Amino acid sequence: MTRRVDVVVVGGGQAGLAAGYHLRRRYLDFVILDADAAPGGSWQHMWDSLHLFSPAEHSSLPGRLMPVQAGESYPDAGHVVDYLTDYEKRYDLPVQHGTRVDAVRRDGDRLLVEADSGTWRARAVISATGSWSRPFLPAAAGRGVFAGRQLHTVGYRRSADFARQRVIVVGGGNSGAQIAADLALYDHVEVTWVTRRPPRFLPDDIDGRALFDVATARRRALEEGRPDTGGVASLGDIVAVPPVRAARDAGLLNAKPMFSRLTADGVQWADGSRSGADAIVWCTGFRPALAHLAPLNLRGPRGHVPTDGTRALDEPRLRLLGYGDWTGPASATLIGVGRPAREAVGQIHALPA
Incomplete structure (x- = not known):
């Protein structure tokens, strides 16, 4: 059976939840399909000693401040998982955990989302799968020889x-x-x-708060036609x-x-x-996890889908959220994903019904 909704969000991590928050505020009918069996996105898979770059109050999704973690200036990954779990419940977001999306296809004036739990038909799709599930390993000489x-x-x-x-x-x-x-x-x-x-x-006094400000300043400069400031990469x-x-x-x-x-x-x-x-x-980075979009034939250089903000240039019913600066400045961060999520949902809301 094919189920019908306004929007399918693929991925239930921080980007998917931010999208869900704004979809809820727009009163759109939506579902969030998440491959992980439990809430928390990629944060539940991080190493034990990992801490955020920013204090809790500067690491929040829209609508809900992250609580301070007792005894920690910079919250650890477990605290982030608890926050995302609470966020999902607080806003009653319709997340279906343990659901893998295999493909997104065109179907007339709608998009079909094929998952292992069934098929969804939607007028728009937000892809928010991130990159953690697609680690990159370089083609280093002798990598297949090393016995360790x-x-x-x-x-x-x-x-x-x-x-x-x-x-x-x-x-x-x-x-x-x-x-x-x-x-x-x-x-x-x-x-x-x-x-x-x-x-x-980076200078020792630079943390996530300053990085977000730098990324925001770069976005404003580009929007206003001023010279590129270089953003975070110019600092270190x-x-x-x-x-x-x-x-x-x-x-x-x-x-x-x-x-x-x-x-x-x-x-x-x-x-x-x-x-x-x-x-x-x-520790050689990641590539965007976009295999589910392959039937749409949208991939450009370096595996990226060409976009205008979050909108896929060759598929106006598709938004890509949280993959990095190419889908919104600082959009791969907790605090940075809120604005592009709001803009993406606003554009979807304006699409013909």
């Missing part, structure tokens, strides 16, 4: 899992720095951090959260240039020397 353990950021949980091991962490972004710091501050791990270029730490790559700062100041977070290849028992450096390793943690 290899894992991506998504598989990392805690430093104690690597006790008495030699670990190489690859990646110069926030995940690489935080995981390298987590391991470096644990006495029983020998960690080597490698990056393709020297790491760029790594937020110096307390554990990263502690490891850096203790001299434990000194990055080496990228190795030239992996060997059976470690890595080989550019000068021909070798180092042994028991594990490699690839």
Whole structure:
């Protein structure tokens, strides 16, 4: 049986919930289909030591401030999961957990959303699947030769899992720095951090509040036809959260240039020397999880769907929300997703019934 609604939201993490909040306020008939069995989006899969870049009051979805976490200036991932769980219940959002969407197709003046629980027919779809389910691994020389353990950021949980091991962490972004710091501050791990270029730490007084302001200033400049300010990327790559700062100041977070290849028992450096390793943690980023949109044939360069804000240029009934700056400045953050969610829902509300 095909069910009919105004809007199907694919993904029940922070972006999907923000969309749901605004859909509820517009009195639209909608459903949120989420592959995870429980609320919390990707936050429920993060490593144990992860904390937000911003205080709770600057990490909120529309309509509901995140409560302060006792004893923590920057809330941890578990606190975010609790907040998102409460948010979903507070606004009575119709989230169907444990529902995987396989495809979105055109069907006359509607879109068909095919899920493992059945098919939905809607006049609009909001894709909010994020990128956590699609980790990126580079084509590094010798990766298939290395006999030790290899894992991506998504598989990392805690430093104690690597006790008495030699670990190489690859990646110069926030995940690489935080995981390298987590391991470096644990006495029983020998960690080597490698990056393709020297790491760029943001000033210590910069956190998520300032980053959001910088992203907002860039958006305003572009909208007004002024020169591009460069946004967050102009400041640096790594937020110096307390554990990263502690490891850096203790001299434990000194990055080496990228190795030239992996060997059976470690890595080989550019000068021909070798180092042994028991594990490699690839903190090499993600790609947008858009396989469900393949039947629409919308993909452009780098796997992105060309958009104007959140609107897919070649499919006006589709909105993409929360994938990064190409779908709204800071839209992949808790505080940043509210505005593009409101705009997307407003545009959908204006579509012909």
